[in-house]
Amino acid sequence: MPEPQVAVSAVTLVKEYGSGDSTVRALDGVDVQIRQGQYTAIMGPSGSGKSTLLHCLAALDTPTSGEVRFGGDTFARLSDNKLTRLRRERIGFVFQSFNLVPTLTAEENILLPLAMAGRKPDGRWFDQIVESVGLADRLQHRPAQLSGGQQQRVACARALITRPDVIFADEPTGNLDSTASGQVLALLRQAVDEFGQTVVMVTHDAAAAAFTDRILFLSDGRIVDEMSQPTAATVLERMKGLDAGFGQSVVVATDRSERAGV
Numbered sequence: 001m002p003e004p005q006v007a008v009s010a011v012t013l014v015k016e017y018g019s020g021d022s023t024v025r026a027l028d029g030v031d032v033q034i035r036q037g038q039y040t041a042i043m044g045p046s047g048s049g050k051s052t053l054l055h056c057l058a059a060l061d062t063p064t065s066g067e068v069r070f071g072g073d074t075f076a077r078l079s080d081n082k083l084t085r086l087r088r089e090r091i092g093f094v095f096q097s098f099n100l101v102p103t104l105t106a107e108e109n110i111l112l113p114l115a116m117a118g119r120k121p122d123g124r125w126f127d128q129i130v131e132s133v134g135l136a137d138r139l140q141h142r143p144a145q146l147s148g149g150q151q152q153r154v155a156c157a158r159a160l161i162t163r164p165d166v167i168f169a170d171e172p173t174g175n176l177d178s179t180a181s182g183q184v185l186a187l188l189r190q191a192v193d194e195f196g197q198t199v200v201m202v203t204h205d206a207a208a209a210a211f212t213d214r215i216l217f218l219s220d221g222r223i224v225d226e227m228s229q230p231t232a233a234t235v236l237e238r239m240k241g242l243d244a245g246f247g248q249s250v251v252v253a254t255d256r257s258e259r260a261g262v
């Protein structure tokens with residue numbers, strides 16, 4: 001079988017905040033390859049560098065040293081204009097706080113990345129996405145008229161509309177109840193399985209991580225472990241063994257097989 005392609009990779013990534021005595025080393029030499037068509041979770045105790053790693057991989061933040069390679073491009077070698085275009089056209093984002101534009105309808109929010117890129121929507125793809133997020137009857141609603149779960153599903157549709165190379169999700173279920181979380185996680189899973197998307201997600205939640213194909217465990221800015229084909233039970237077990245800091249953020253939940261029907 002051919003080797004899976006790498007969508008994005010980090011090479012000896014270091015990120016420091018501040019200077020002098022107050023320097024914080026948020027990433028301490030991270031090397032990682034994210035394969036195309038995989039759903040990857042980044043886990044670790046609070047302050048271990050999860051969001052910093054996600055932001056560097058997504059070109060939302062610049063590393064202090066090391067580099068990020070995205071497809072054939074190296075971020076540091078791209079001009080600001082090219083980087084902006086790459087972020088707009090080849091990367092999808094889903095944030096904990098949804099980040100929808102309050103004055104736009106759900107439909108306008110979903111189509112916004114295309115409008116900003118001056119691209120015409122592909123009607124069939126739009127319909128397919130709207131069907132999979134289950135929002136056909138909510139398209140003319142504004143974010144304030146939608147539940148948190150519905151808003152996050154709009155955000156997922158917005159991330160998918162450009163068919164990006166990678167979708168980066170930072171705690172996408174952090175503000176949702178368990179039913180809405182399950183729907184968003186199943187939706188991201190479907191994006192990988194049916195649309196061939198690549199998804200990278202930061203999460204504290206073992207049950208959320210159990211939806212993914214692979215987990216990277218961070219501690220003190222380094223990748224200290226990883227796991228393939230996780231279940232909630234094996235994730236919880238691994239978290240217990242890795243670091244006491246995990247204990248504060250573990251969300252005890254059911255197994256993936258039980259959640260799959262959500």
Ligand SMILES: Nc1ncnc2c1ncn2[C@@H]1O[C@H](COP(=O)(O)OP(=O)(O)OP(=O)(O)O)[C@@H](O)[C@H]1O
Pocket residue numbers: 017018024025026044045046047048049050051052053
């Ligand atoms: N803008 C910043 N300025 C200074 N320090 C920062 C900044 N952003 C993050 N840090 C520090 O870098 C380290 C890693 O932060 P990061 O947000 O990546 O961790 P995290 O694992 O995502 O944490 P959490 O689970 O609490 O969100 C922390 O010590 C944090 O305080």
